[in-house]
Amino acid sequence: MVPVLLLLIPLFSGLALFAVKNENSVKTLALLSSIVTLAVALYGMTCANGSEYLIVNKEWLPALNSRFHMEIDGMGKVLTLLTALSFPIVFAATSGNRYEDSNRFYALMLLTQAGLMGVFMAMDALLFYFFWELALIPVYFLCSHWGGERRIQVTFKFFVYTFVGSLLMLTALIYLYFHAGQNFDIKAFYNIKLTSSKDALMFWLMFVAFAIKMPLVPFHTWQPDTYEQSPTAVTMILSGVMVKMGVFGVIRWVAPVLPISFYQYGDTITWMAIIGMIYASLVAMQQDDLKRLVAYSSIAHIGLMVVALFATTKSGMQGVMIQMFNHGINIIGMWIVVNAIEQKFGTRKMSQLGGIAQKAPGLAILLVIVAFANIALPLTNAFIGEFMMFNGVFASTVTSFNVAFTVCAALTIILAAVYTLKMLQKVLFGETSAVTAQTTDISFSVKVSLVIIVGAILLFGVYPKPMLGVTNELVDVLLSKMTLTMGK
């Protein structure tokens, strides 16, 4: 029941919005629809794992043995909640932005939400692929139509990148389908046994698709450009929710299905991720444009999740799951601030900003808390996630480099502190510049959305139990599946 609602509410309200003409009613309806979705997702959180409310299993393509099988498990709960929570926040925070053809903009946003929900709930490989692609199409139109100056080329690059990855994944999924007895269900996928060379080939075909989405260096080149050129509301969704599709995909469709290659190539990928983290952090330090800074910082954060994921420990994996949620919330907070600054001052260049703290104290306080969460200081939600991840990497038994990995990855926390604090210093403090001299505090709706985010940051920073509770069981199941296969 819940999965169907989570899918259909945004889908139908999105389609309906195409017909609405008045800009204000479009905004209200979009916000309303996303709040209803949020309410449903919150209800889903309260259901016990495996409850019949969370499962839909209907016939879809009998000839292909593919079913409309959707289920919200522990990780699904976390990510559907993230998806459901981020849209109303994004809508509220950007309600001051004006778009040409606003009905289409909001309609496409809601269609994106439907696609994302589908990805996080699908338990059938073909259905998963369906939504994986579908989430991309509205984003393509959103970025190409409402983006910045270079939007068409940049979005197209993004689209082709991810499309190549998806198609490679599709070939792997079809191959696995035939080896699972012509069945697309995830349970059938768990029983697949391949020769080691084929196992490795399938692993890489799927991993590349997910790595492009995350993005993992060296597949990241689409990301800073796209984040910069997209309209900020879309950037929030892209970086807050969409990149999680990559990490999510590895956890759900690679780790338990192809564990042998997962172990075998874990070290290689971890080194790739670590190099990427350090590289992205160093690049972030050089940025003057706020959007690009946040974009590179996001690459570094996602890199850490990959490192923790391939450590294959309980603490690490659970850390990744809750960090997906936390990072989504935090980065949306960052974008809201960036958007507020851009709307107010007409620039994102840090060199032209300064002294905002005196003029807009409300914004300053909220920005500082979000920025602290970005560095994962204690009391913020990211601390819990990152601590668990580091703990997991350090205790990892599948790699002999665990200490080296921990040290190198921890280095990026310091680097994150460097660029984040530098950003705070340049934007908030110092002399007011020409553009910031005459300013007032941020608008009410932006304040509300930032307060919600800061509330979530602090809440999950001191009381992470609900998140840990829902993911606990799933992590055990996943890990036992992976070790079982190793034993065979």
Next chain:
Amino acid sequence: MNAIIISAILGVVMMYSGVLTKNTSAIRNVAIVGLIVLLGLNMAEGCGYQLFHINTKGMMSFEKYGLLFNSIAFASTLIYFLLSGRDVEKVGVYVAEYFALIFFILCGVAIVTSFNSLLLLFIGIEIISIPLYILTGADKRNLKSNEASLKYFLMGSFSTGIMLMGITLIFGATGSFMLKGIAPLVTGAADAPLNVWLVSGLLLLFISMAFKVSAAPFHFWTPDVYDGAPSVFTSFMATIVKAAIFVAFLRLFDGAYGEMKGAWQSIISITILLTLFIGNITAVFQQSVKRMLAYSSIAQAGFMLFALFGFNDFAKEGIILYAAAYSLATIGIFAILIKMKDYTFEGYNGLGKSQPVLAATNTIFLLSLAGIPLTAGFFAKYYMLAAAIKNGTQFWLVIFAVLCAAVSVYYYFRVIQSMYFKTGNAETATITPAFKYVLIVLAGIVILLGVFPQLLLNQMYF
């Protein structure tokens, strides 16, 4: 049998209707009604209702599969008439004759989906080809149309000659024109020392069929002919005719190549490789949407060839789905193209603003050709890939194919970019509301097949 005889009769009826009236819309209505009758009778035959009982002495057989394809071809033609019928009238003064020729082509289509004898394959192919030569040159005051027609005729004649040569050699080696008579000998020949005549005959037959479906390296006629022919006839020959010849190819391959199919795989995979590569890469560099569609049709043929490569249940179902998905989408794109004043990509600039319905439906058709989920094109490509992967050999070819599919996104999306994201003043001919409704229905079918492909595929069995 119903389809063959009725379509031939309808062709004659159309010729006489041109004598009786000069009113072009009356002629068009006759054609539409005739086509509906044809479609209905063909479907009726699927339910066992035969109008004619003619002893073909085993030279033809009418199975569900061929009849289903006929229905798809006739239904696509019906949509094509509804969308572009008025544009047929604009090509020249012999409107009734154009419709008559199209009915004769449909007769050929019905023959090549049911032949059992190589002679009938030859006759069917010729019945399809000769009217096409004429239609290509229909715009007789246009030099390009004339050039295309002549080129098509000369090249087509060569390939027909090659086909006849192949059939002759096969007959010499086996003493039979019937697929059933050839297959056991081909199978036997797999172990015995190579029968040179038989193998060369099969090879020549393969080449001529590859020519007809414009597979590389026999594709050189395609861009010029498709570009030079009047757009409304390009639409017809790039879709329905091409799909029909593919079905014939599959039928021939199934019947005559016997157990030797495995030995042909390397040849087919090279053909696929070349076709996909040349079609996709060349399409990228085109400036005219019409010419881009010509190359895209080569590229799509590369995907359809996977049906021959895989040759299993997925391939047989897939080619039906592919034929429908590809024909419907391409007919829609061409119908819109014909309405454009300027055929270049720039000509589409700003269409999203001036003609939202056209732009939206065109986007759905383009997404279908690119193989994006939720459109029929996705499952079409899916079935082809699955057929190849199930086959189990040469996985690299599948990876190559999907990379080519990614390239194809470039030129399909260029149209979308022009329509929506570039400012311009796309000029179109007057668009009637009926035209828009048919486009919307067509887009609806494309999406419906993209969610429930079994709506079509189940017809094969029930």
